[in-house]
Amino acid sequence: MTMKPKRIPALQGGKSIKPGGIYWMRYVIPAMLFYVVFMAYPMLDSIRLSLYEGTAGAREFVGLANYTRLFTDEVVSKRFWNAFGNNWIFFAYHMLLQNALGILFAAILTNKTMKGRQFYQTLIFIPCTVAVLVTGYLFKIMMNPQWSKAPLESVGLGFLVHSPQGWLGDHGTALSAVSLVSVWQWVGIPTMMFVAAFQSIDDDLIEAASIEGANPWQQFTRIRIPLIIPVIGMVAILTFVANFNAFDVIFAMETPEGAPDYATDLIGTLFYRYGVAGQHPVGIPEPGLGSAISTTIFAMLLCGVIPVLVKTQGKE
Amino acid sequence: MKKLLAIVLALMMLALPTLVLADGELTLGSWRTEDGEAVGALLAKYEELTGVKIVYQPTVSTQYNATLRQQLDGGIGPDLFYSRTYSGGAELCENGFNVICDEIPGVKENFTATALEGFTDKDGHIFAVPFAAVSHFVYYNKTIFADNGIEVPATFEDFLAACEKLKAAGITPLANGIAGNWDILECVLCSMVPNYITAEERVAYETGEKKLNDEVWLRIFEDFAKLVPYLPETYASIDEEQADMMFTLGQAAMVIDGSWSYSAVSDGVDAGFFSFPAPEGYAAGFSLHPDFGIAGNAASAHPEEVKAFLTWLASPEGAKIAAEVIPAGFLPLINADVAPEGSIISEMNAAAEGKNADRRFVWNMLALYDTYVSELNAIVRGEQTPAGAVDVINAAWEAELAK
Numbered sequence: 001m002t003m004k005p006k007r008i009p010a011l012q013g014g015k016s017i018k019p020g021g022i023y024w025m026r027y028v029i030p031a032m033l034f035y036v037v038f039m040a041y042p043m044l045d046s047i048r049l050s051l052y053e054g055t056a057g058a059r060e061f062v063g064l065a066n067y068t069r070l071f072t073d074e075v076v077s078k079r080f081w082n083a084f085g086n087n088w089i090f091f092a093y094h095m096l097l098q099n100a101l102g103i104l105f106a107a108i109l110t111n112k113t114m115k116g117r118q119f120y121q122t123l124i125f126i127p128c129t130v131a132v133l134v135t136g137y138l139f140k141i142m143m144n145p146q147w148s149k150a151p152l153e154s155v156g157l158g159f160l161v162h163s164p165q166g167w168l169g170d171h172g173t174a175l176s177a178v179s180l181v182s183v184w185q186w187v188g189i190p191t192m193m194f195v196a197a198f199q200s201i202d203d204d205l206i207e208a209a210s211i212e213g214a215n216p217w218q219q220f221t222r223i224r225i226p227l228i229i230p231v232i233g234m235v236a237i238l239t240f241v242a243n244f245n246a247f248d249v250i251f252a253m254e255t256p257e258g259a260p261d262y263a264t265d266l267i268g269t270l271f272y273r274y275g276v277a278g279q280h281p282v283g284i285p286e287p288g289l290g291s292a293i294s295t296t297i298f299a300m301l302l303c304g305v306i307p308v309l310v311k312t313q314g315k316e
Numbered sequence: 317m318k319k320l321l322a323i324v325l326a327l328m329m330l331a332l333p334t335l336v337l338a339d340g341e342l343t344l345g346s347w348r349t350e351d352g353e354a355v356g357a358l359l360a361k362y363e364e365l366t367g368v369k370i371v372y373q374p375t376v377s378t379q380y381n382a383t384l385r386q387q388l389d390g391g392i393g394p395d396l397f398y399s400r401t402y403s404g405g406a407e408l409c410e411n412g413f414n415v416i417c418d419e420i421p422g423v424k425e426n427f428t429a430t431a432l433e434g435f436t437d438k439d440g441h442i443f444a445v446p447f448a449a450v451s452h453f454v455y456y457n458k459t460i461f462a463d464n465g466i467e468v469p470a471t472f473e474d475f476l477a478a479c480e481k482l483k484a485a486g487i488t489p490l491a492n493g494i495a496g497n498w499d500i501l502e503c504v505l506c507s508m509v510p511n512y513i514t515a516e517e518r519v520a521y522e523t524g525e526k527k528l529n530d531e532v533w534l535r536i537f538e539d540f541a542k543l544v545p546y547l548p549e550t551y552a553s554i555d556e557e558q559a560d561m562m563f564t565l566g567q568a569a570m571v572i573d574g575s576w577s578y579s580a581v582s583d584g585v586d587a588g589f590f591s592f593p594a595p596e597g598y599a600a601g602f603s604l605h606p607d608f609g610i611a612g613n614a615a616s617a618h619p620e621e622v623k624a625f626l627t628w629l630a631s632p633e634g635a636k637i638a639a640e641v642i643p644a645g646f647l648p649l650i651n652a653d654v655a656p657e658g659s660i661i662s663e664m665n666a667a668a669e670g671k672n673a674d675r676r677f678v679w680n681m682l683a684l685y686d687t688y689v690s691e692l693n694a695i696v697r698g699e700q701t702p703a704g705a706v707d708v709i710n711a712a713w714e715a716e717l718a719k
Contacts, residue, residue: 075686146550146562169495169552257497260552261690276382280498282404282682283381 043298050291066292076274080293082262083270086175090266091243093179094186099235101183102190107220109191110198121195125188132185136252139181143167168253171263178264182249186242190235197231198224233312237305244301247272267297342370342618342625344610345387345394347380350643357641362628368621370396388413391615395622399444399611401434402679408611409443415612415622417442422630430515430673431649434606444609445630447638448646451575451664452507452603453589455582460487460569468588472511472539472595479546482569489546491568493554494693501689503556504572505540506676510601511594512536515674522680524717529703529710537695537702539595544696551696563587575645575664576607591667602671605679606649687712 053062071077105124109117127135142148145166152160163170167177201224209219225232247268250258256272257280258265273279275290346355352372359370373394375383381404387393388408399405399414408414417423417435423442424432431446454475456468461478464485469475479489494500512532513521520526527533548554548568556573560580563571571581572592581587594600610629612622628634632652639648644660655662678685687709694700700708 144550144553144558146548146553146558146567149550164549165552166550169550255495255497255555259495259497259555261497261693277378278381281502281679281685283378283400284404284407285382 046291047295047298049287050295051288053286053288062288066288067296069289070292070296076289079262079265079270083258083265083267086258086264087244087246087266089175090179090182090246091240093176093183094239094243095236097180098183098187099190099232099239101187102194102235103225103232105187105191106194106198107224109195121191124191127185128188130185132248133252135185136181136249140168140253143177169260171260174254174260174263178249178253181253182246185249190239193231193235194228197228201227230312233308236312237308240304240308241301244268244297267293271297340369340618342368342396342616342621343373343394344370345380345384345397346372346374347377347398349374349376354641354643358638361637361641362625362634366624366628368625370625384408388613388615393613393615395613395616395618396625397611397613398447399435399609401606401608403682405435405443405609405611406437409437409441410439413614414443415614415616415619415626417445417612417626417630420445420623420626420630422627426630426632426635426650426652428649428651430604430675431606434675435609444611445626446606446609446649447629448607448642449604449649450607450645451605451647451668452503452572452592453575453664453667454507454570454572454592455563455577455587455589456570457563457566457568458586458588460566461588464569468590469593472593475593476542476546479543479570483546488548488562488568489570490543490548491554491559491562491571492547492573493551493559494696495551495553495558496555497689497693499556499559499573500692500696501678501685502676503574504543505536505688505692506605506678507572507592507603508536508540509677510603510672510674511592511598512601513674513677514599514601514672518674518677521677524714527710528713529706533706533709534702535595537706540692541695541702544698547696575647576643578645578660578664579643589664589667591671600671602668602673603676604647604668604673605675607646681713681716683716684709684713 050066051061051063052059053065054060069076070080105120108114109121143166145161145164149158149161152158162173167173205223205227206219209223214222245268246266250256250264250266250269251272254260254264256269256277258269271290271293274286274293276285277283278285344355344359348355352374355372359372363369380398381400384393384397385408393413399408409416418441423445427446431449432442435442435444435446437443460466460482461468464481464487466478466481467474469478482489492500492504512535517526517532521528548562554562556577559568559571560573560577562568563581564583564585566585573581578587578589591600591602610626612619612626616622629638630650632650632654635648635650635652636654639654639661640656642648645664647661647664648654655665678688691700691705691708695702695705
């Protein structure tokens with residue numbers, strides 16, 4: 001008795017599995033639904049909200065008035081461009097310092113002669129696991145000469161005190177100080193990504209290169225770096241997006257007003273003040289203006305991310 | 317954005333309990349999460365007296381306005397809620413969310429005009445029962461004062477002399493700084509202003525009848541500048557919390573802070589307080605700023621109970637019980653002697669006796685808030701002169717009035 005094999009459409013070329021068909025759709029649907037409900041819809045709704053004034057209930061359509069205000073109102077536009085400029089400085093620290101350190105650490109950690117790799121890797125990653133509010137507060141206290149001057153001087157590190165105003169109280173140094181704390185905290189993330197990228201490079205390539213007479217520096221710049229360009233691009237995008245959404249480190253170290261005198265105000269804190277909490281002391285938030293800020297930044301991020309994506313991820 | 321979403325979801329979860337309340341229970345919304353126990357005692361007392369159960373439902377202060385607004389819009393607002401003063405509170409009433417309190421017995425009779433002013437909207441309706449006010453004081457370390465032979469100063473000149481003496485002895489006289497971006501204005505400058513300007517004069521400045529760079533304001537700013545040498549060297553890194561910390565650690569002899577900070581600054585220190593002294597030749601003033609009231613939800617399912625509770629709060633009997641339980645530093649606004657004998661509240665009330673009480677001057681000129689803070693910061697940093705600062709402020713106000 002021969003059993004006629006049961007026809008399983010999905011395996012036997014039922015029309016849904018044709019190459020180019022849309023059978024894959026059903027696998028995407030759960031993620032898609034989640035994305036639409038929790039990401040796309042709120043984002044689009046925030047664009048809609050930017051055309052309205054007032055809080056829920058008393059909402060009034062005002063067209064582009066919020067955008068006009070954002071770019072022409074003396075106070076609001078001054079704050080916006082100030083925060084925008086600060087954000088670029090904040091970003092530059094992360095892009096140039098944090099990511100360069102990440103590559104450096106990763107190169108050292110993946111070196112064949114490296115001993116105790118796990119230990120150092122853990123050490124570098126630990127700060128990432130601590131809440132920003134905690135590290136921010138600790139650094140705020142450490143950088144405050146009122147509390148740190150005596151202990152630092154007693155161990156001969158008095159030069160770290162800067163001035164009686166402290167690193168965080170001085171207009172000129174506050175933003176750099178906050179940026180460096182953030183770099184210190186997050187350097188583990190790019191390090192991990194670069195470690196993974198370096199490890200995925202085939203040893204044969206390096207071996208072949210060294211047989212051909214390439215010195216370690218040439219191996220690094222001509223082989224290892226070019227091979228991890230897609231990862232560098234991804235890290236650059238993540239850094240870019242994360243920095244334009246940064247908020248917590250400023251909140252913890254310099255108040256949501258970006259003290260001193262808005263020297264550390266970022267788009268995130270600006271958005272929080274206008275859109276979520278309302279300006280002290282009235283505390284009536286303006287979701288419309290807040291949405292206008294976030295929509296503007298969204299558009300700017302898009303303009304920044306797309307070229308980088310095309311440039312670094314296109315080859316795949 | 318993701319973080320924001322998470323916050324919103326969390327708030328929605330917090331709002332859920334309103335849906336599962338037992339029938340006949342009322343809710344009281346508030347931004348003072350730290351007062352659960354105190355207000356709970358007040359509400360328990362009320363239940364004992366009337367049999368009406370009210371549940372306290374606080375939200376974190378910074379999210380309160382937005383959350384309350386969403387609840388009211390969605391028809392799940394609390395039956396009673398803490399109301400902000402001035403524009404923040406009036407805004408809700410103008411949108412029809414509040415029980416109008418004009419007709420609540422006792423409201424018009426038992427409170428002063430100054431108290432009611434903070435709770436009156438543009439149309440002249442009273443939108444909440446005035447509940448508590450805050451003031452500002454100079455807190456001083458009694459031990460340090462005694463060790464250096466310093467008396468509580470009666471005038472601004474004595475105050476400066478005391479500061480000088482402390483500084484000469486190597487003690488930081490004042491703990492205040494500018495890192496918080498608000499306390500230098502609200503606690504320091506606003507506690508000085510009533511010594512120079514009465515409530516009537518303040519109105520003249522608000523309307524533009526008097527100039528904000530006249531000789532009175534110049535004097536206020538010059539006197540403010542005289543305090544600068546007595547601030548800590550590290551002023552740029554000190555906010556309100558750290559100023560209180562310095563004071564309680566004995567690193568400074570005085571701190572100018574709000575009445576609400578009494579428990580924070582007296583933690584482990586023998587702290588006394590006095591209201592900021594007036595210069596010689598000036599009538600002493602007192603900063604008394606209406607801070608919050610209690611409003612009724614116009615859409616409540618229990619309108620009678622809501623009105624009854626508001627009536628009770630507006631009566632001396634209710635206010636007396638409230639005064640016994642609310643935290644030290646919140647001064648009752650009712651025109652009756654309700655403060656418990658020997659309490660901090662009655663001590664603070666005594667400091668106000670015989671003085672021209674007025675609220676923080678900047679509250680009807682909020683467009684100037686930022687300008688004031690940045691000019692004061694600049695004076696402290698030595699980047700601005702008092703004369704320059706008042707000119708900038710006056711110009712900003714004239715531009716605002718011209719709008």
